[in-house]
C-alpha cells in the first residue's frame with residue numbers, strides 16, 4: 495500500500511522511524527524545510543481547509559506510527575483551530591462519512607497535538623521539533639483504509655445577493671436562470687406549501703429576442719404552450735397571456751391582470767399611453783415609468799402583483815447614433831421555472847408595442863430584475879430534467895465581451911497589451927514583464943469571466959516565449975512554435 499495515500503506530492507517525507515508529523519497550516523513548506531533536521535520528523539504537510547482534516551486522519555490511520563503532531567504555521571482560515579476542536583471532542587468539523595467514529599477516536603486518543611499555531615519562524619520551529627523526542631510506535635495493530643467518494647454538493651456557495659445573467663433570447667436566458675437557481679439557490683421555506691431554492695436580486699438582460707410574438711424563441715419544452723402565450727390579432731389586439739399584460743381586458747379566474755394595472759390603473763390611468771407621451775415629449779426622459787403595486791388594494795392582499803414596476807428609456811446602444819427603446823422591469827417575487835419565460839415574452843411584446851407607438855424605434859435590451867428568483871421543490875426534478883435535455887454550457891470562445899478586445903504583442907523585454915473597443919478603436923496600451931503583472935493591470939477592463947481566463951492563458955504563453963528568448967514563437971490564439 496502506497497503511503498501517504500492522498501496528496502503524496504504535497505507532503506514531504508522524512509525519517510520513517512520518527513513518530514512526529516509537522517502540520518504547517520498555511521506556511522509554505524519550502525520556507526521551513528531547509529531549517530529542519532529530516533531525521534526528526536516522519537512527515538511535513540499543510541492544512542489549508544477543514545476538509546483536509548479528514549485526509550490527515552486517513553493518512554495517520556493508513557500507517558499508525560505517528561504519535562505527535564506539531565501544529566505550527568499561519569492559521570489563515572481557522573483549519574488549525576478546527577483540528578484542535580476535533581481533538582477536544584467537539585463535533586464541529588464535518589468529516590468524510592466513510593471514516594468510522596471509532597477510528598477517529600483511536601487517533602484522538604493516541605496522537606498528541608502540540609499546539610504552536612502561528613509559530614512561523616523556521617529556526618523556532620526547528621528548535622521546538624528538536625525537543626519532541628518521539629519515536630515511531632504503532633498505536634493500532636494494522637493499517638486502516640476507507641473508501642473515498644467525491645462529494646456531491648446540494649447547493650454551491652454564492653454571494654448573498656446579486657447575480658447578472660446575459661443572454662440573446664428568452665429561451666437561452668431561461669436555461670441559464672434555471673441552472674443558476676438550482677446550483678446556487680438557498681434552500682428555504684415559503685408562504686406556500688412547497689420549499690424553494692432562491693437567489694436574491696437576479697438581473698437578467700435579454701438583448702436580441704424578437705419583438706414580434708410570431709417570431710418568439712418559445713420552445714415546445716417550456717412549461718406552457720405557444721397557444722396559451724397568445725398572439726397579435728389582425729385587429730391590433732392580443733390573445734392569450736399577451737392579452738392579459740398588454741390590454742385591459744379582464745381575464746377569467748384571476749383577481750387582477752397586469753394589463754388592467756398598466757392600462758386602467760385605479761380604474762382610469764393608461765400608464766402605457768403615459769409612458770409613450772412622456773418619451774414623445776422628451777426623448778431623454780428618465781420619468782417614463784409605470785407602477786403596478788397599488789397600495790389601496792395590495793397592502794395585506796392574499797394575491798398582490800409580482801410585477802411591480804416598468805420603466806422605459808430611449809438611449810443609443812454603444813457605438814450607435816439612433817436611440818433604441820430599453821425596458822427595465824422589477825418583480826418582487828419570481829417563479830423562475832413556471833412563470834419567468836411567459837412574463838419575459840409578454841414584457842418583450844410590451845417593449846415592442848411602446849417602440850412602435852414611438853414611430854418604430856429599434857428595441858434595446860430587456861432587463862428583468864427578479865428580487866426573489868425561486869424554483870419550488872415540486873419543480874426541482876422537472877427543472878433538472880429540462881437542463882439535462884436542453885442546457886449546453888456556452889462555448890467560452892463565442893461569448894462576446896462588450897468591454898472590448900485585447901491584442902498581445904511581444905516587444906522584448908516587455909509584453910504589450912493593446913485594448914480595443916468592440917468597434918475596433920484603440921483605447922489604451924498596457925506594458926509589463928510578466929503575465930501576472932499584466933493580468934493585474936487589465937483585469938478591471940475585462941467584462942466576461944471566460945475572456946479573463948482566455949487572456950490569462952495567452953499572457954502566460956507570451957511570458958514563456960519571452961523567458962525562453964523566443965519572442966518569434968508567440969502568436970496570440972496559436973500554440974507556441976518552439977520546435978523550429
Ligand SMILES: O=c1ccn([C@H]2C[C@H](O)[C@@H](COP(=O)(O)O)O2)c(=O)[nH]1
Nearest residue numbers: 685798800801827828829833834837
Ligand atoms: O407574474 C407572475 C405571477 C406570479 N408569480 C409567482 C411568484 C411566486 O412564486 C408566486 C407568488 O407568491 P408570493 O410571492 O406572493 O408569495 O407567484 C410569478 O413568478 N410571476
